[in-house]
Amino acid sequence: MGPKTNENLKAAFAGESQAHMKYLAFAGAAEKEGFRNIGRLFTAIAFAERVHATNHHEALFGSTPTVKNLETAVGGENYEVKDMYPPFKAAADQEGEKQASLSFHFALEAEKIHAVLYSRAKEAAASRKDFQVGDIHICSVCGHTIVGAAPDECPVCGASKEKFRKF
Ligand SMILES: [Fe+2]
Numbered sequence: 001m002g003p004k005t006n007e008n009l010k011a012a013f014a015g016e017s018q019a020h021m022k023y024l025a026f027a028g029a030a031e032k033e034g035f036r037n038i039g040r041l042f043t044a045i046a047f048a049e050r051v052h053a054t055n056h057h058e059a060l061f062g063s064t065p066t067v068k069n070l071e072t073a074v075g076g077e078n079y080e081v082k083d084m085y086p087p088f089k090a091a092a093d094q095e096g097e098k099q100a101s102l103s104f105h106f107a108l109e110a111e112k113i114h115a116v117l118y119s120r121a122k123e124a125a126a127s128r129k130d131f132q133v134g135d136i137h138i139c140s141v142c143g144h145t146i147v148g149a150a151p152d153e154c155p156v157c158g159a160s161k162e163k164f165r166k167f
């Protein structure tokens, strides 16, 4: 692939991915304000941006084997745990940015678990086995990730059991 196209696809993938999330957030805000159809418009176009992001990703990387994808995923999670979130949180604390600090804290705590789960999954996939894992529960407030039953209270943010979504 030409270097310019490679660079452009990466930029477009990042932009469309962000637009997807931004529009979902805007949809939630619109619904809260009682604009149901505007919420629906944001939700619909968020999905279109997701399609674009998926297509750009496909054009960039094609389809890659799961063992390699898990390696990429472990690398990304470890980067966030070791190099990204600790200094981000420290800077937010220094600037007195409480909400940002909490948001970084929630992410940091979850990413540690993600790294472990992905690396176990990688070991399984490397020996051509699926990952033997039961229910996975995610806290919809902080992203805390639990294998097994949802706890009565999220150990990271204190949210109640009903806030967990099962996968
Ligand atoms: Fe993660």
Ligand SMILES: [Fe+2]
Pocket: 139, 140, 141, 142, 143, 144, 154, 155, 156, 157, 158, 159
């Ligand atoms: Fe939580």
